[in-house]
Amino acid sequence: MLNGRTPSVKDVAAAAGVSLGTVSNVMNRPAVVSARTRERVERAMSELGFVRNESARQLRAGTSRTLAYVMLDGSNPFFHDVAHGIELAAEDADLSLFICNSNSRADREETHLDRLLQQRVQGILITPVDPEAPHLRALTRRGVPLVIVDRRRADGSCCSVAVDDVHGGRVAVEHLAEQGHQRVAFIGGPDSLGQVRERLQGARAVWAELGRPADHLVYLPTAAMTVAEGRSAGERLAGLPARRRPTAAFCANDLLALGLLQQGIGAGLRVPEELAIVGFDDIEFAAAAAVPLTSVRQPRQELGRAAAQLVLDEATNPTHEHQQLFFTPELVARASSRAR
Amino acid sequence: MLNGRTPSVKDVAAAAGVSLGTVSNVMNRPAVVSARTRERVERAMSELGFVRNESARQLRAGTSRTLAYVMLDGSNPFFHDVAHGIELAAEDADLSLFICNSNSRADREETHLDRLLQQRVQGILITPVDPEAPHLRALTRRGVPLVIVDRRRADGSCCSVAVDDVHGGRVAVEHLAEQGHQRVAFIGGPDSLGQVRERLQGARAVWAELGRPADHLVYLPTAAMTVAEGRSAGERLAGLPARRRPTAAFCANDLLALGLLQQGIGAGLRVPEELAIVGFDDIEFAAAAAVPLTSVRQPRQELGRAAAQLVLDEATNPTHEHQQLFFTPELVARASSRAR
DNA sequence: TTGTATGCGTTATCAG
DNA sequence: CTGATAACGCATACAA
Numbered sequence: 001m002l003n004g005r006t007p008s009v010k011d012v013a014a015a016a017g018v019s020l021g022t023v024s025n026v027m028n029r030p031a032v033v034s035a036r037t038r039e040r041v042e043r044a045m046s047e048l049g050f051v052r053n054e055s056a057r058q059l060r061a062g063t064s065r066t067l068a069y070v071m072l073d074g075s076n077p078f079f080h081d082v083a084h085g086i087e088l089a090a091e092d093a094d095l096s097l098f099i100c101n102s103n104s105r106a107d108r109e110e111t112h113l114d115r116l117l118q119q120r121v122q123g124i125l126i127t128p129v130d131p132e133a134p135h136l137r138a139l140t141r142r143g144v145p146l147v148i149v150d151r152r153r154a155d156g157s158c159c160s161v162a163v164d165d166v167h168g169g170r171v172a173v174e175h176l177a178e179q180g181h182q183r184v185a186f187i188g189g190p191d192s193l194g195q196v197r198e199r200l201q202g203a204r205a206v207w208a209e210l211g212r213p214a215d216h217l218v219y220l221p222t223a224a225m226t227v228a229e230g231r232s233a234g235e236r237l238a239g240l241p242a243r244r245r246p247t248a249a250f251c252a253n254d255l256l257a258l259g260l261l262q263q264g265i266g267a268g269l270r271v272p273e274e275l276a277i278v279g280f281d282d283i284e285f286a287a288a289a290a291v292p293l294t295s296v297r298q299p300r301q302e303l304g305r306a307a308a309q310l311v312l313d314e315a316t317n318p319t320h321e322h323q324q325l326f327f328t329p330e331l332v333a334r335a336s337s338r339a340r
Numbered sequence: 341m342l343n344g345r346t347p348s349v350k351d352v353a354a355a356a357g358v359s360l361g362t363v364s365n366v367m368n369r370p371a372v373v374s375a376r377t378r379e380r381v382e383r384a385m386s387e388l389g390f391v392r393n394e395s396a397r398q399l400r401a402g403t404s405r406t407l408a409y410v411m412l413d414g415s416n417p418f419f420h421d422v423a424h425g426i427e428l429a430a431e432d433a434d435l436s437l438f439i440c441n442s443n444s445r446a447d448r449e450e451t452h453l454d455r456l457l458q459q460r461v462q463g464i465l466i467t468p469v470d471p472e473a474p475h476l477r478a479l480t481r482r483g484v485p486l487v488i489v490d491r492r493r494a495d496g497s498c499c500s501v502a503v504d505d506v507h508g509g510r511v512a513v514e515h516l517a518e519q520g521h522q523r524v525a526f527i528g529g530p531d532s533l534g535q536v537r538e539r540l541q542g543a544r545a546v547w548a549e550l551g552r553p554a555d556h557l558v559y560l561p562t563a564a565m566t567v568a569e570g571r572s573a574g575e576r577l578a579g580l581p582a583r584r585r586p587t588a589a590f591c592a593n594d595l596l597a598l599g600l601l602q603q604g605i606g607a608g609l610r611v612p613e614e615l616a617i618v619g620f621d622d623i624e625f626a627a628a629a630a631v632p633l634t635s636v637r638q639p640r641q642e643l644g645r646a647a648a649q650l651v652l653d654e655a656t657n658p659t660h661e662h663q664q665l666f667f668t669p670e671l672v673a674r675a676s677s678r679a680r
Numbered sequence: 681t682t683g684t685a686t687g688c689g690t691t692a693t694c695a696g
Numbered sequence: 697c698t699g700a701t702a703a704c705g706c707a708t709a710c711a712a
Contacts, residue, residue, distance in 0.1 A: 056705035290630030396689035
C-alpha cells in the first residue's frame with residue numbers, strides 16, 4: 001500500500017487502526033486523545049518513519065513556521081553573528097530560519113524577497129542595500145511583517161533595530177583623543193551609507209567639543225567596507241606628509257581596521273605606538289588580530305534577537321506598533337590603541 | 341471578494357476573465373497560451389500583486405524547490421564560503437537554499453535534519469558532527485539525497501566532497517622543511533576528527549621521507565579548532581625548552597593558526613623569523629592577517645558547488661551512483677612562512 | 681473520545 | 697488553445 005511513497009497520516013491511521021483525524025489530534029492536540037490510543041499511534045508513526053509534510057500543514061493551517069533573514073554581506077562575520085541571534089530567538093519560538101545573502105546587490109535582494117514571499121514566511125528581517133528601496137516598501141504594503149536590521153528608515157515606516165552610530169563615533173574618537181592623539185583619521189565609505197555618515201558625525205562632534213581643530217580630523221573615504229579597502233586607505237595614509245599625518249585612525253568597521261592594521265604592520269609601523277587603530281562592530285576577529293583591535297562593540301546577537309522579537313510581535317499581535325530600537329554601542333579598548 | 345486575503349490563482353482568473361487552468365498555464369507552460377490571453381493574465385497578476393503559494397505548489401507537485409546545508413560551525417568563515425558555493429549552484433538550478441548551523445552539536449544537527457525532512461527539501465548537504473551518526477544513516481535509508489561535505493564516510497555509503505587531507509599535510513610540512521626548519525610542530529585536534537588525523541599522517545609521511553627524525557615533528561593536540569585553542573597551543577609551544585622548541589608550526593586550520601600568530605606576536609616573537617606558521621583552509625582572514633598567513637588552500641566554493649551538483653544528481657538521476665569527490669589542496673605561501 | 685467530511689491553492693489530466 | 701475537475705496531505709468543525 002505504501003509502494004515507495006513516504007507515509008502520510010492516512011497510512012499511520014491505517015497502521016494504528018484509527019481514523020485519520022485521531023492521528024492529527026495526536027500531533028496537534030495530544031491532550032484530547034486517550035493515552036492508549038496515543039501510544040498506539042505514536043508507535044505506528046515511528047515504525048513507518050512518518051514525518052509530517054510541512055507544506056500540507058502550512059497550506060491547511062494558513063501559517064508558516066519560518067522566519068527569514070536577508071543579510072547584506074556574507075563575507076562579514078558581523079552579519080553571521082546577527083543571524084545567530086535571530087536563530088536563537090526563532091528557535092525559542094519554534095520557528096525555522098531561512099538565511100539569504102544579497103551580497104550588497106539590490107537585484108539579488110529582490111530575488112530573495114520574491115522567493116520568501118512565495119514561501120509565505122511569517123516575517124522578514126533584512127539588512128537592506130537601501131532601506132528606502134521600493135521593493136521593500138512594497139512588502140510593508142502587502143502586510144508582510146518586516147524589520148530592518150542595523151539600518152533604519154528616516155520616516156519610521158517599519159520596525160528597525162540598530163545601534164546609535166553617532167554615539168559610536170563619539171566614543172571612538174573621544175578614546176583616541178584621551179590617548180593623546182592630535183591628528184586622527186576617519187576611514188570609511190561610501191558615504192551613501194547612513195552609518196558612515198553618522199559615525200563620522202559623532203566623531204566630528206566630539207572632536208569639536210574637545211576644542212580640536214576640524215582639519216586635524218582627516219576623512220579618508222573608501223569605496224567599500226572591506227579589508228582590501230582598509231589596506232588601500234592605509235597606503236593613502238602613509239602617503240601623507242609626516243607632519244600632517246594622523247597618528248591614529250578610526251575605521252567605520254572592523255574589516256577596514258584589519259586591512260589597515262595589516263598594511264601598517266607590513267610597512268613596518270608599530271601599532272599602537274606609531275599608528276593607533278580603532279574599529280567598529282567588534283567581530284571576533286578583532287580580538288584575534290595580531291595586535292588585538294580596539295573596537296566599538298555592537299551587541300551583535302542582541303541586535304538579531306531583538307529584531308526577531310519585533311517581527312514576531314508584528315506577525316502575531318494585532319495591536320502592533322512599529323518601533324525603532326536603538327542599542328548603545330560601547331568601546332572595547334585593546335592593544336591597538338592603548339596608552340603609548 | 342478578496343477581503344484581506346492574499347490573492348490566489350482563482351482571483352487572478354476572475355480578474356482576467358479566464359479560467360483558473362489558464363492562469364496556471366501562464367505560469368507553468370507559457371508556450372501553450374496565446375499571447376493576448378497571457379498578457380491579460382499577467383496584467384491581472386501584477387495588479388493584484390499575486391504571488392504563487394509555494395506550499396500549495398509543492399504539495400501538488402510533490403517536489404520542493406529547496407536544498408539545505410547544515411554547517412558545522414558558523415563562526416568559521418570556511419563554512420560560509422562553502423555555503424556560498426552551494427548557493428551559486430542552487431541558484432543555477434533555480435532552487436532556494438536553507439542554511440542551518442549545528443554549532444558542532446549533534447542534537448542541534450538532528451533537530452535541523454528533522455525540520456528539513458518536514459520541509460521535504462530536495463536534498464541535504466551537511467558537514468556532520470559525526471559522519472557515521474545513525475540519524476544520518478537514517479536519511480539515506482529514507483532515500484533523501486545526501487552529500488557529506490568536507491568529511492567522508494569510510495564505506496562510501498553516500499556521496500561526499502572533500503579534499504585530500506593527507507596530501508594537504510604533506511605539502512605543508514614539505515614547505516616548512518624546504519624553508520630549513522629542523523623541528524616542526526603539528527597543532528590540531530581533537531584527533532577524533534578524521535581530518536586532523538589525516539593531515540598529521542601526511543605531515544609525518546613526508547617528514548619521514550625527508551629522512552627527518554620522527555620526534556622532531558611534535559604533535560600539540562588541541563581540544564577544538566578555534567582561535568582560542570591556537571593561542572593556548574602557542575603558550576605550550578613557548579613553554580618547551582629552547583633547544584627542543586620547533587621553529588615552525590603547521591596548524592590543522594586557519595583559526596588555530598591565527599590564534600597562534602596572535603599569541604606569538606604578543607609574546608614578542610618575530611614571524612616568520614623565530615616562528616614560521618602554516619595554516620589550513622585559506623580563509624579570507626588568512627591573507628588579511630597582520631603577517632599574511634601561509635595556508636593550504638581548500639577550494640571552498642568549488643567544494644560547495646560540486647556537492648550541490650552531486651545532490652542534484654542524486655535527486656533527479658535515477659541511475660545515480662554515489663561518488664566520493666576529492667580535490668587536491670595546494671599551498672599558498674605567504675609571509676608567515678617565507679624564507680628567513 | 682473518536683470518526684467523517686471539507687477545503688486550503690496549486691498543478692495536471694482530459695474533454696471541449 | 698481553453699475550461700472543468702480531481703488529487704496532493706493535513707487540520708478542523710462537526711457528528712457520532
